[in-house]
Amino acid sequence: MTDLVLALDFGGTKIAAALVDPVGTVVRTARVPTPADPWDAVVSLVSSVVEDVPVVGVGIASAGPVDTVAGTVSPINVPSWQAFPLRASMAALFPGVPVELAGDGVCMALGEHRHGAGRGSTHMVGLVVSTGVGGGLVLDGRPFGGRTGNAGHIGHVVVEADGEPCSCGGRGCVETVAGGPRMVAWARQAGWRAPDDADAALLAAAALAGEEIPLEAFDRAGQAVGMAIAGAAAVCDLDVAVIGGGVAQAGELLFEPVRRALKAHAGLSFLEGIEVRAAELGGAAGLVGAAALVR
Known part of the structure; x- marks a missing residue:
């Protein structure tokens, strides 16, 4: 498996991660319920999905509000994550590759636009x-x-x-x-x-x-x-x-x-x-x- 992107979809009730190929196919995925303090769950989840596969980048969809300038997220249903530096935290886990962040609604629209009903x-x-x-x-x-x-x-x-x-x-x-x-x-x-x-x-x-x-x-x-x-x-x-x-x-x-x-x-x-x-x-x-x- 080559040229894969790690995708993270963070929400108030569940966290999902996947490896996605260049044509939008989900190659491997896993999900867990969102705990009160989610970072350890995020680390464990992405590690289980990536294993030893190299990724060319990391894309993050998060419940909002988000601040894409600062790279922080403040999901309404996750009080422990207010202005949490999610982009920088993920970049520290995957040094040397681009890490992008957007709201989950924007990512849903972009996914459907590129590979779904919005083509x-x-x-x-x-x-x-x-x-x-x-x-x-x-x-x-x-x-x-x-x-x-x-x-x-x-x-x-x-x-x-x-x-x-x-x-x-x-x-x-x-x-x-x-x-x-x-x-x-x-x-x-x-x-x-x-x-x-x-x-x-x-x-x-x-x-x-x-x-x-x-x-x-x-x-x-x-x-x-x-x-x-x-x-x-x-x-x-x-x-x-x-x-x-x-x-x-x-x-x-x-x-x-x-x-x-x-x-x-x-x-x-x-x-x-x-x-x-x-x-x-x-x-x-x-x-x-x-x-x-x-x-």
Whole structure:
């Protein structure tokens, strides 16, 4: 095995690492739950993946906020890692090779752009609709992180002016409507009777069975996502939106209202051709995109 990049995908609930070849194929991978103090787990994980294989670079996708200028990460769900120097720490483990860092949303978008559903696009947004709603931008064929590396947080575009409080500190964000747990909570409040451990997958099953309240929950979520895409498209002149994540596994339950909202809200002539595509790389998108940072 030659010309491989080590990719690290660091999140609040899991850490994944992989060796990725030049065409975006994951050659070897492993993952562990994220502990309270994660560095030792990161070292052990990457060591088990790399073993004695030389790597030509290291790409890091991290939950944010990130600071790509300083090379630090401050994941919201990992209190012990506030302004943690992740890029420098990884560089110390792998001296002599380039080490690149970006937010996990940017890496998901880049992975899908280079090797997944975003192929052929020049200006795209990638979204992960799951427990939360994350996102990233690829503009003019290149990952775009903005001033600090945090551009593309489409889950925190406001779609309800007087909406529910969000974990980010704002109100009415896309995530408060389209995040899986928020969808379930809204459905319960609307009268949906479900087990205590009901999740977005059960909500989707109920919607597919024709239950009115779950159908409305997915309609609300898709409308919110579509409105956010319309706004991002107007600002960034996008041609493609790629949507993945657990909630997106519901297929047309989510995608149909997304497209309907885009038709209603993306009225400018240059937005008429924007495409909505289902992500292709699944959970590997962040790793593939992290590797692409180095390529």
